[in-house]
Amino acid sequence: MADEIFQHYSVMPGEVLECLHPQSGEVFLDGTVGGAGHACLILEATAPDGVLVGLDRDREALEAASRRLAPFGDRAVLRHGNFADADRILAELGIAAVDGILLDLGVSSFQLDTARRGFSFQSDAPLDMRMDTSAGLTAADVVNSMSIDDLTRIFREYGEERYARRIARRIDQVRAETPLLTTRELAELVRDAVPKGRVPSRIHPATRVFQALRIHVNAELDSLRDGLQRAMALLKPGGRMAVISFHSLEDRIVKQFFRGKIQVCTCPPGLPVCVCNRTAEVELLTRKGLRAGDAEVEANPRARSAVLRAIRRL
Ligand SMILES: C[S@@+](CC[C@H](N)C(=O)[O-])C[C@H]1O[C@@H](n2cnc3c(N)ncnc32)[C@H](O)[C@@H]1O
Structure with missing residues (x-):
């Protein structure tokens, strides 16, 4: 590990900031802190006193994040864990709700490029593939x-x-x-x-x-389903959540989850008055999923498959 460099290009950084709209003093959850590229940008935007809680299932990612976020002192709080347990982890930190949440799913370039983690067929290594x-x-x-x-x-x-x-x-x-x-x-x-x-x-x-x-x-799709539910419950009214997925299975789950939250009345047609009393919980900030631009894809081919979706809680 000593001579391995944690390298990861954060995907769609400008678009993520635009969707999350971080402001001074706000509290953010980065459920997939990885190399902390996005986290760094959020902490800069929430200066001087905003706080970011960064989670990762991978201890090596957390070590890299902790080095990168050291200049932010105690404004960056890092914890080892699955974002599907975010509610418990934040409760332990005494945080009941947050202004914004980022989930940048899947594996980092570091995990893929580090042969011994066994994620890649490009080199020979024990067949492991566990993030944790x-x-x-x-x-x-x-x-x-x-x-x-x-x-x-x-x-x-x-x-x-x-x-x-x-x-x-x-x-x-x-x-x-x-x-x-x-x-x-x-x-x-x-x-x-x-x-x-x-x-x-x-x-x-x-x-x-x-x-x-x-x-x-890594039970990735189960974590995503649970994580979206828990994350939504942690968002303050007006809070924002952005999710970046890298394949259609993930994107479908995110899209359906967000769509379910904008669905208003679910009463059968023909009822004289609404009995379900459902109101939209969120506003979509991205009507269609956003994709990386050509220049970004050229610099970072992994960005090609990324889709960013974001909501604001009403
Ligand atoms: C694409 S990278 C994140 C990169 C980060 N946004 C950046 O800018 O450097 C995804 C990270 O999420 C972590 N991860 C994936 N699923 C997770 C989960 N369910 N809970 C916590 N961390 C997870 C992986 O270990 C990996 O480090």
Whole structure:
């Protein structure tokens, strides 16, 4: 770790600030503080006395964030944890509500680029993929123990992988001889299992399987569903929340969650008066998801798949 540099380009920084509109003295929650690029901008905008609570499931990310945010002193408060537990963590800090929340989902470039974390098929490393390396099953545990049906379902649901069953069957054959332990073993197995010429050559055939395993290992979609609910409950009236997602499964959850909060009356048509008494809880700040501009995508290709959605609580 000593000679590894935490490098991560924060996605759509200008758009995030515009949506969150941080002001002096406000309190923010960054549920995915990572390398603290966005957090730094929020702390600058909330000077001189605004506070930012930064959470991350990854202790290495927190170490990087703590170095980067040191100049802000006790205005930056960092905690190890899942943003799905944000309400409990903030309650422990004596914070009942916040002015703004950012969730910049998924993994950081640092996690992807650090071979030993096992997120990437570009280099050989133990098949781990846990953001929080102190808890839960590794990707190796999953591929060596899960049934063919369950592996197929995960590759299909979380990777939208066309050859899910073929790959799961191949895993089952190989692990019967010897367990799969490294990223390279899995990447090569997938490449051999899918029909040649069916996957565009610019995409590694294992891309979708790696994404699927990562989502499963970290229960990313469950955390997102819980995290959105908890985050909404923490927002003050007038408070804002911005969420950046990196694939369609995440974006769909965010879009539906926000849409559900702007839905007004849910009474069946024909009732003479409204009996549900539902009023919109939020205003959408982004009617359509925002995407990074060409210049940003050129400088940081990872920004290509990012979609930013934001709301203001009424
Ligand atoms: C894309 S990076 C965030 C980068 C950050 N916005 C910046 O500007 O440097 C996502 C970070 O969120 C963390 N993360 C992902 N899911 C999480 C969750 N459910 N709870 C807490 N942290 C999470 C990852 O460990 C990673 O460090």
